[in-house]
Amino acid sequence: MTTTSNNQSGAAPAFTATSLGAPRIGPKRELKKAIEAYWAGKIDKASLLETAAELRRSMRNEMRDAGLDSVPTNTHSFYDQVLDTTVLLGALPERYDVVSDELDRYFAAARGSAEVAPLEMTKWFDTNYHYLVPEIDDTTSFSLHPEKVEGDLAEALADDIPARPVVLGPVSYLKLAKATEGSGDPIDRLDELVPLYIDLLARLRAGGAQWVQLDEPSLVTDLTDAELDKTKEVYGALSAETDRPAILVATYFGSADRAVRALGDTNIEGLAVDLVYGTIDAVNSSTAFHDRLVVAGVVDGRNVWRTDLDSAMGSLVSVLGCAGQIAVSTSCSTLHVPYNLEAEQNLDPSAAEWLAFGSQKYAEVVTLAAALRDGRESVADKFDESRAALDRRAKDPRTNDSRVCARVDSTRATGATRGDAAARAAEQAERLGLPPLPTTTIGSYPQTPEIRKTRAAYRGGRIDESEYISAMRAEIKRTIELQESLGIDVLVHGEPERNDMVQYFAELMDGFVTTELGWVQSYGTRCVRPPILFGDVTRPRPMTVDWATYAQSLTDSPVKGMLTGPVTILAWSFVRDDIPLADSADQVALAIRQETVDLQGAGIRIVQVDEPALRELLPLRKADQQAYLDWSVRSFRIATSGVADSTQIHTHLCYSEFGEVIDSIAGLDADVTSIEAARSHMEVVADLERSGFSNQVGPGVYDIHSPRIPETGQIVTSLGEALDAVTADRLWVNPDCGLKTRKTDEVEAALANMVAAAKQVRERL
Ligand code: GLN
Ligand code: ZN
Numbered sequence: 125m126t127t128t129s130n131n132q133s134g135a136a137p138a139f140t141a142t143s144l145g146a147p148r149i150g151p152k153r154e155l156k157k158a159i160e161a162y163w164a165g166k167i168d169k170a171s172l173l174e175t176a177a178e179l180r181r182s183m184r185n186e187m188r189d190a191g192l193d194s195v196p197t198n199t200h201s202f203y204d205q206v207l208d209t210t211v212l213l214g215a216l217p218e219r220y221d222v223v224s225d226e227l228d229r230y231f232a233a234a235r236g237s238a239e240v241a242p243l244e245m246t247k248w249f250d251t252n253y254h255y256l257v258p259e260i261d262d263t264t265s266f267s268l269h270p271e272k273v274e275g276d277l278a279e280a281l282a283d284d285i286p287a288r289p290v291v292l293g294p295v296s297y298l299k300l301a302k303a304t305e306g307s308g309d310p311i312d313r314l315d316e317l318v319p320l321y322i323d324l325l326a327r328l329r330a331g332g333a334q335w336v337q338l339d340e341p342s343l344v345t346d347l348t349d350a351e352l353d354k355t356k357e358v359y360g361a362l363s364a365e366t367d368r369p370a371i372l373v374a375t376y377f378g379s380a381d382r383a384v385r386a387l388g389d390t391n392i393e394g395l396a397v398d399l400v401y402g403t404i405d406a407v408n409s410s411t412a413f414h415d416r417l418v419v420a421g422v423v424d425g426r427n428v429w430r431t432d433l434d435s436a437m438g439s440l441v442s443v444l445g446c447a448g449q450i451a452v453s454t455s456c457s458t459l460h461v462p463y464n465l466e467a468e469q470n471l472d473p474s475a476a477e478w479l480a481f482g483s484q485k486y487a488e489v490v491t492l493a494a495a496l497r498d499g500r501e502s503v504a505d506k507f508d509e510s511r512a513a514l515d516r517r518a519k520d521p522r523t524n525d526s527r528v529c530a531r532v533d534s535t536r537a538t539g540a541t542r543g544d545a546a547a548r549a550a551e552q553a554e555r556l557g558l559p560p561l562p563t564t565t566i567g568s569y570p571q572t573p574e575i576r577k578t579r580a581a582y583r584g585g586r587i588d589e590s591e592y593i594s595a596m597r598a599e600i601k602r603t604i605e606l607q608e609s610l611g612i613d614v615l616v617h618g619e620p621e622r623n624d625m626v627q628y629f630a631e632l633m634d635g636f637v638t639t640e641l642g643w644v645q646s647y648g649t650r651c652v653r654p655p656i657l658f659g660d661v662t663r664p665r666p667m668t669v670d671w672a673t674y675a676q677s678l679t680d681s682p683v684k685g686m687l688t689g690p691v692t693i694l695a696w697s698f699v700r701d702d703i704p705l706a707d708s709a710d711q712v713a714l715a716i717r718q719e720t721v722d723l724q725g726a727g728i729r730i731v732q733v734d735e736p737a738l739r740e741l742l743p744l745r746k747a748d749q750q751a752y753l754d755w756s757v758r759s760f761r762i763a764t765s766g767v768a769d770s771t772q773i774h775t776h777l778c779y780s781e782f783g784e785v786i787d788s789i790a791g792l793d794a795d796v797t798s799i800e801a802a803r804s805h806m807e808v809v810a811d812l813e814r815s816g817f818s819n820q821v822g823p824g825v826y827d828i829h830s831p832r833i834p835e836t837g838q839i840v841t842s843l844g845e846a847l848d849a850v851t852a853d854r855l856w857v858n859p860d861c862g863l864k865t866r867k868t869d870e871v872e873a874a875l876a877n878m879v880a881a882a883k884q885v886r887e888r889l
Pocket of ligand 2: 566736776777778779860861862
């Protein structure tokens, strides 16, 4: 095996401190605002480009000024880096050719336009970022469009930035793509991409790049032998070229294991490994990287905790033995964390010192690089400070509440089970007296600008609590009246008081903090501020009971209490790294359990516990999935098994592909499961039946993501399809998901048709 580099820049100076990527939406969401203003026709293209350039420049400068000696470029994006790669490779489907302007064509692919549907969007590995799925079919032909990568590089070099262009690598690009109907597996097209990447590398070399980073996160997932062979072949071919920068292959979100060996057999100059979510074992088990650069991701790029510098040093030392040179890095791009902790004015200072956002992480990387170079003594004060903060975190009573732990233990021990499901169903049917095929909705009703303004005014102290409560009650009353006039059987209060289904609960439970400017990109211009789960979780007081009982007081029909499940609360928060996730899940579950019991005590007969994110936390590797499914199902059962058999538990699941979790849905043992189904033509109902599910089910009969009003006949057809798979006494009628993003008149028209369809089908039974 030869590892001698034969690229022209074989002498490319190894760097010592970097980040694998950067956030781009702007510390104050400047890019989001500019893009949305551009879409609304309020600013022109030139002004959007200027904002973007300014943000790129300040990010690069910040990284360089922090002391990173290699700075990632091409991390900027107007929407998504995978879509950028699709453009780079000339692989946008032909249907977008109808849009002549290049930027508008890009946005059409991202979000659709009057003429064309957008690309599909899906989750980026197990993060909360979403990317646009490349559509590769027999008509796709590839061609290189390197302007953006080259432009970003030139811009950075002009500013004297030690730039390292970052591009999604060919293996991951095709692994993340989907084939359209009838076309072969995209991964079979790897050979066609090789010449394009070779061309790109040569251009980047000509443009002055000494290093290029090819991102290959897919290498940490389960790969087939054929895929591994192909990876070796592709990187063998790229690294055999002489006219190119040094190649750093970046793996992250886990260990690349077998792929490390494949890459070791090629002439790439560097490998980035994730030592927070993965291990060094695969690199350590061979001598392949003995004379190459290993970029050690020891600073967590996707969570917000301050790095334990001593333990990070321990990891770095373990790399020393198997690398020619080491660079310290974040474990992945800092796209997944907020920009800067210093922007937060109101964080509890004792908890703030446990945290590190983007800016703090670059400083940690630089400190660790200095410690490696000059010895720990050279940065002793930084190590002391970190040690002291982490020590206070470990000893803080909020992270060690023995009462919470005791309660978790005892609930686990007594088993989180309810009575026999069929007996429960009979008892509930008698108590609720619902018609066959009962109609309901998923929880939220349109969040009008007025509702948002009222919430903002309350937060900003411009209206007092009693004014706020009466405004929200008026809204709840309107929503109850609307549902009654439509003839819906099981009502909801409409969730006007909730900004977000996770943040609402996080603000009411102890153990969480929320940020003011901790925005991270979820997709495109959508940003979220995930709450930070920092301590043991308790529920100081009921969280939803007043709203639910008020709604119930207005009607004789049952009103569903509406809660978010433990897995979803964790999936959309930054979670602790000092206790197992399963323990946090059960702590949250206990708080939700108390809430269900209080709702029941207040006369609420049905409680829905939403788990739309059940699929999201599924580990990337098959070997880890069952353990996750076991604890996530258990935590849902802890949350929902405190009530009497006569109280009906609903759950709601969405985000279309259930894949590996379908078999676990029966295990949740909810009395009624409403599930997204419209886009899959009810297929999920049959899938559920095959998995052994036997409780009641409400497959979504229309897609709430579209403003289109579903016709009654269409819904009747869907219900007929569902009845092919389940008996009428088990079928509910509801939309796919909550209605908060829709307009009131759309909702009225759609629900009127839904109720009419349910009535028609009932008559035929
Ligand atoms: N109850 C929530 C709502 O209706 C559920 C949202 C979701 O599934 N994402 O808004
Ligand atoms: Zn949903």
